[in-house]
Amino acid sequence: MHSPVVAMAITSASGPHVVLTLTGELHTGRLQELEELLADPRLHEAQEWVLEMASVRRLDLACAYALLRAATRRPQLDALTFRGATRPVQRSLRDAGLGAVGTIEP
Template identity: 45%
Template sequence: MPTFATPGRRLPLAISWEGERAILTFHGVLHSSAARAIEEQLQDPRLRDAREWLFDMRALDRIDLVCAYALLRAASAADAPKVIIYRPNHRVKRILHHVGTEAVATFEV
């Protein structure tokens, strides 16, 4: 299920499934221009049916505050499944901690 930020421009996000776990693989850089598209993607009913979201951030180089807050809003929604943030680099992890993501997600390094 690839996603697009604007016509012809791919989001740095790929989604796959492993049973009841949705694996969201991020790569490259998440700029503020992608925040709205990411939030819309995370509201997809198919994702809401998952028991767990795994945010695989091994290939994510950077994330800005706007996108970090977008992920936080999605992960803290009342109907959000369990969220695991997998292997973010130091820079990404610092931004995610800055916005308070550890209150709603588990980090696996």
């Protein structure tokens, strides 16, 4: 029996640097799970977030806006990087305004 794919997790948290790995389809059905992850205390203390998004197949605007809200509510956050996103996912990130608060890397 195959175990389910983890859609989102904090995969590294060392001091001021946190890496979140997101996979699969992030849509309104996953919004509560995403918001719970973004409320993790390790993110409140971090000064740099890196979101690994190479395995995200779809990101709807509701989830993109949740990322934007979480990032802009953290005044101590100095750097936000979205890494490995596909073109459609990059488009959703930009449409939500995340290009203005972070770096979107292909």
